[in-house]
Amino acid sequence: xxxxxxxxxxxxxxxxxxxxxxxxxxxxxxxxxxxxxxxxxxxxxxxxxxxxxxxxxxxxxxxxxxxxxxxxxxxxxxxxxxxxxxxxxxxxxxxxxxxxxxxxxxxxxxxxxxxxxxxxxxxxxxxxxxxxxxx
Ligand SMILES: CC(C)(COP(=O)(O)OP(=O)(O)OC[C@H]1O[C@@H](n2cnc3c(N)ncnc32)[C@H](O)[C@@H]1OP(=O)(O)O)[C@@H](O)C(=O)NCCC(=O)NCCS
Numbered sequence: 258x259x260x261x262x263x264x265x266x267x268x269x270x271x272x273x274x275x276x277x278x279x280x281x282x283x284x285x286x287x288x289x290x291x292x293x294x295x296x297x298x299x300x301x302x303x304x305x306x307x308x309x310x311x312x313x314x315x316x317x318x319x320x321x322x323x324x325x326x327x328x329x330x331x332x333x334x335x336x337x338x339x340x341x342x343x344x345x346x347x348x349x350x351x352x353x354x355x356x357x358x359x360x361x362x363x364x365x366x367x368x369x370x371x372x373x374x375x376x377x378x379x380x381x382x383x384x385x386x387x388x389x390x391x392x
Contacts, residue, residue, distance in 0.1 A: 259312075259340055260305045261347055265295055268303060273310050282330050290392050299324065300351045302344040304331070311335045314344035316352065324352045326359040345371050 270288035277283040286294065295301050295315055304312030311332040318324035326348065331340045349357065349371075361368060365375065 258306070259335075259338075259343070261343060262303050262305065263301055263347070265292075265301060265303075268292070268295070269310070273303075273313070276310055276332060277330065280330070280333050285388050287392070290388065293392060294328075300348050302347050304340050304344060306335065312340045312344055314341065314348055316348045316357075318352060318355060322355055324355045324357045326357060329359075329364070341367065342371065 270292045273291055274283065274286070274288045295313075298315040299318035299320065301315040302313070303310055312330060312335070314326065314329045316324050316326050326345070329341055329345065331338075357373075359368065359373070360379065360381075369375070
């Protein structure tokens with residue numbers, strides 16, 4: 258059975274890092290950086306099976322008009338069982354009235370199924386060096 262939690266108090270950040278790394282979805286954050294980025298999010302969702310982390314999703318938001326979904330991931334052995342869809346649904350329930358955006362390279366079909374539409378424009382910039390910050 259899959260359990261979905263928004264509470265971050267008992268998250269094993271080392272386990273999250275290890276599983277992301279095993280699944281080739283590690284973007285380089287340390288366990289501490291993962292913790293801070295989740296804790297500083299507007300809303301989060303972590304999926305568990307047998308107390309092991311099998312999915313993540315989080316959203317940055319101003320609480321009024323603009324939100325940005327990031328870190329959407331389901332551990333490979335558990336894909337195509339509706340886990341990411343459920344995580345997105347749970348996050349979106351916390352974003353009424355807001356414009357929600359995201360970046361994706363490979364998951365267009367997944368997001369289209371969640372009701373997102375594709376836009377041509379995107380601009381980006383890393384300030385300084387990626388992940389070189391206060392932590
Ligand atoms: C994209 C991802 C999060 C989907 O997670 P998931 O838990 O398997 O998604 P769901 O089971 O909720 O999929 C719901 C629907 O989305 C679509 N979908 C999901 N993965 C898909 C894929 N690889 N190709 C095409 N359609 C896909 C399907 O329509 C699916 O419904 P179906 O299984 O009944 O056909 C997962 O494949 C993943 O973690 N990928 C690597 C990380 C990533 O790319 N994240 C997005 C970054 S922005």
